[in-house]
Amino acid sequence: MNWEQLLSLKRYGDTHKRLRKEQDETRLGFEVDYDRVIFSSAFRSLQDKTQVVPLSKTDFVHTRLTHSLEVSVVGRSLGRKVGTKLLQKYPHLKEVHGFQFNDFGAIVAAAALAHDIGNPPFGHSGEKAIGEYFKIGKGIHFQSKLSSKEYQDLCDFEGNANGFKILTENRKGVEGGLRLSYATLGAFMKYPKQSLPKKPTTHIADKKYGIFQSEKDAFADVANELGLQKHGEGENIRYARHPLTFLVEAADDICYTIIDFEDGINLGLIQEEYALEYLINLVRDTIQTEKYNSLQHREDRLSYLRALSINTLIEDAVRIFLENEEAICAGNFSVGIMDKSKYKAQIDDIIKISVDKIYKSDEVIEKEITGYHVLQYLLDTFITAVENHHHDALSNYDRLILKVLPKNVDYTTDHLYKRLMNITNYISRLSDSKAVILFNKLTAKTV
Structure with missing residues (x-):
């Protein structure tokens, strides 16, 4: 892998290369990435998502938003310090291509700002709650109707893969999601592989996965532009990490x-x-x-x-x-x-x-239990209504439930995996409080 490719300014839909030496120094492409993340609704929702304690009401405990901002600041310092030394080692990056040390900091800062953007409500326990709905809960019957990788995406629901989906997914009138530079998307991808095979090696990049089946072609495009090293063959191709990751x-x-x-x-x-x-x-x-x-x-x-x-x-x-x-x-x-x-x-x-003292504390455990109940109820309620719609078996209650869904959630597609992923993605974007409020409205209960 070489730095000239790894620092690509290309964005989804570009028909020509963006050259660093032609950039407007007052608003660099990598800095635009940061702005686009921070103004996104998915990033704003992190202000009410768990970092340490779910549903904490204290003003000094970090949320995913404050954590992400701090990680971004640290990432910027790391990138700038590394960039300064790399430009001394590879002077052509500056002399020929026009790269500056702050480019490295801007890429790392933007990717770090977005690193938790795909996390569902209630932190990592939220990921497990979603996964277990499909693995051992009411959603287990979908296994026979999905490919092995599609089913694994749902059983091991992964916030990193969900983040890449949020950053890049096409919607009507919004092609390429936030349209971040490929360098930033590459740096964002901690686990550049699909959900199967699981842990094919002990390499840190193979520890989890970062690409849903719905985004595998999008990431292949990013990886090819960046020149990321390929491993495996056919449907089991995975990639080396972008160094800035x-x-x-x-x-x-x-x-x-x-x-x-x-x-x-x-x-x-x-x-x-x-x-x-x-x-x-x-x-x-x-x-x-x-x-x-x-x-x-x-x-x-x-x-x-x-x-x-x-x-x-x-x-x-x-x-x-x-x-x-x-x-x-x-x-x-x-x-x-x-x-x-x-x-x-x-x-x-x-x-x-x-x-020992924080993550396993009674307060954290009790609220994680609440999160499990809330997320699995919401998943089952919305998925049941969507599937009844698909099979022309809607009850009046189902019709009411479907009216709750935002208009940008496509539940009418004939592709089962896409229906399930669209609902799961919708629920994953809810903040902790919003998930509880929606649960309370649908059940007329107070958690």
Whole structure:
């Protein structure tokens, strides 16, 4: 893979190449990507989607939106620092093609901003709730009517694949979705493969999947334009990651490691003295002890350690990427960047306590249970109505349910997979509160 292709400014529907040296410096194509994501309705809905605690009413706990903004800021720093060094290593990128260091930052920032845009309500438990409806719930009878990959898309419903669908799907009058640059779409794709085969290798890019059957041709077009390395044959082709994807992933890893931990402290789930010691262990080489000891309030101490921790991990991630850049571009770097961090032991300690004290807390578990019930009820209600419509067996209740669906949800297609995916995608776009409100309206109950 080469950087000239990987930095493609092409967008869906382009009939000619977009050249970096011909770009308007006041509004670069990669910066337009960022703007299009941030103004999208799918991004706005993240303000009411779970990051740590579902349906949290406190003002200091992160939502998917605040988390995404923070990941984007970290990603921008990573991209700019890496871009500066890459332009020194490959001067023709600047001298011949006109690329600047901030182009790398803009691509990573835009992809990082969108990295959670496909997550359903209630976080990862929402993904599982959707998947289990088809795998072991009422939707299991669809298995015999779908191809193996179509069924697997639903059984292992994946927010990453849903995100690519949201960013690229065609609708009447809206061809190519947000029409992001192919460089940003490539950097967004953490798992450039279809749902089957599952985990064909131990490579980080094969850990999950990122392409629904409905978008496989769209991603093949992106991958071919970017020159992503192909693996496998025929229907089982998968791709190497875009190198900048490693920076998007690192930005996410850095933020959730540090900031989820911070939320746990603010929620009182982790004792302050105990928790701050973990952060101090991470920044022991750079902390200014006199300055830290002068801070009188917990908020100030936590803010100082958070900023220092994130900066420490950014510098380490840049070092790892640059040391392994050639292997990454050859598709031979098989783990996440932070797995090679010299601070991995400290990171693992922080993640372990977050899992024990936050992700498994009673408040989180109880609200995830609520999420399961809400999402599976909504799926069954809407899918039943849609299927009854298709088979000319509508009840009056079904007719009322179908009127609730937005007009842009196509439930009349003759293709079963598309009907199921359109309904699932509609429900996945609901915010946590909107899903609960809709559930309450349909059941006349209060959750």
